[in-house]
Amino acid sequence: MAYDKNIAATVAEAFVKKKQARDELIEKRRLELLRVIPDLKALEDEIASVSFRTFIKVADGFDAEKAAAAIKEEVTALTGRRDKLITDAGYDKDYLNPPYDCPLCKDEGFLDNSYCNCFRKELIKLTFAESNLASLSDSSFSDFSLSWYSDKSENGEVSPRENMERVLSECIKFTENFKSTNDNLLLTGPSGLGKTFLSSCIASKLINEGVNVIYQSSSVVFSLLDRVKFGKNMTESDSYTAERLLDADLLILDDLGTEFITEFSVSELFRILNTRILTGKKTVINTNLSLPDLKKIYSERILSRIIGNFVILKFYGKDIRFLKRQ
Ligand SMILES: [Zn+2]
Numbered sequence: 001m002a003y004d005k006n007i008a009a010t011v012a013e014a015f016v017k018k019k020q021a022r023d024e025l026i027e028k029r030r031l032e033l034l035r036v037i038p039d040l041k042a043l044e045d046e047i048a049s050v051s052f053r054t055f056i057k058v059a060d061g062f063d064a065e066k067a068a069a070a071i072k073e074e075v076t077a078l079t080g081r082r083d084k085l086i087t088d089a090g091y092d093k094d095y096l097n098p099p100y101d102c103p104l105c106k107d108e109g110f111l112d113n114s115y116c117n118c119f120r121k122e123l124i125k126l127t128f129a130e131s132n133l134a135s136l137s138d139s140s141f142s143d144f145s146l147s148w149y150s151d152k153s154e155n156g157e158v159s160p161r162e163n164m165e166r167v168l169s170e171c172i173k174f175t176e177n178f179k180s181t182n183d184n185l186l187l188t189g190p191s192g193l194g195k196t197f198l199s200s201c202i203a204s205k206l207i208n209e210g211v212n213v214i215y216q217s218s219s220v221v222f223s224l225l226d227r228v229k230f231g232k233n234m235t236e237s238d239s240y241t242a243e244r245l246l247d248a249d250l251l252i253l254d255d256l257g258t259e260f261i262t263e264f265s266v267s268e269l270f271r272i273l274n275t276r277i278l279t280g281k282k283t284v285i286n287t288n289l290s291l292p293d294l295k296k297i298y299s300e301r302i303l304s305r306i307i308g309n310f311v312i313l314k315f316y317g318k319d320i321r322f323l324k325r326q
Contacts, residue, residue: 010126043081124208128204141198148320175202178206187199188287191288219259228242246275248281253284256269256286257288261297266297285310
């Protein structure tokens with residue numbers, strides 16, 4: 001389980017730039033102070049020469065700590081004088097020491113050999129954007145209301161509400177056991193019953209825990225694979241995304257069945273599902289298609305992979321988008 005490498009690299013680059021910008025700001029301010037405070041240069045030179053003497057002592061065989069301790073008082077006095085020169089000129093004492101965005105790690109992004117929270121926060125933000133979930137990043141299981149689903153059973157089935165209780169608890173269980181489970185989820189049923197919402201809750205929770213998630217509609221996925229395969233209008237990010245379809249910790253394939261279905265797309269779907277199952281990567285599929293439809297459209301072997309490896313969650317009841325509008 002790890003953050004996506006490209007995303008981590010992008011965030012790391014932003015941190016390096018942030019440090020550079022701070023260094024440049026300090027240098028600019030220093031030059032400004034040297035212009036307006038005539039005595040500052042001499043004082044800076046003195047501080048530098050004291051530090052230089054420490055290096056020499058260490059080179060002569062002195063213990064580094066002892067050498068630093070010996071000149072500590074001298075340095076403190078000198079920097080005190082320097083600070084006073086700066087404040088006397090009307091500047092803030094910390095003018096040459098502007099605040100860090102994160103005082104904890106001094107904008108290094110690392111703390112005790114692991115990511116600092118500030119770095120992790122940026123990773124999560126970017127992961128949401130890259131997984132196409134920026135707008136759904138607030139989705140949370142606690143916002144899911146069962147009261148929209150009827151508690152009256154029809155045709156001998158359990159009531160839509162009771163059914164959704166089970167669906168919701170399966171989705172929560174999948175998320176909580178994500179690292180240990182071998183299950184995948186198939187969310188099947190008509191539109192407007194909460195499939196997309198629940199899958200974005202799963203994604204949102206897992207991304208916040210550092211899971212590498214890719215959320216994509218199947219029409220986008222298969223036209224992308226088509227471009228990669230035939231090299232037409234392929235963008236640089238296409239081949240990268242095509243790889244992520246196979247190796248992301250979680251792939252959420254939205255709206256399966258709405259893509260342009262060809263022999264190629266069917267065999268690609270099999271390749272993706274099969275590779276992911278064999279490598280223990282988990283998949284959530286949303287579809288309006290029923291199991292018999294899936295078999296008819298995609299083949300027996302795809303259906304048998306799904307039946308053998310996915311928890312099937314059927315959605316039924318009245319379109320809650322319609323009910324909410326009333
Ligand atoms: Zn930090």
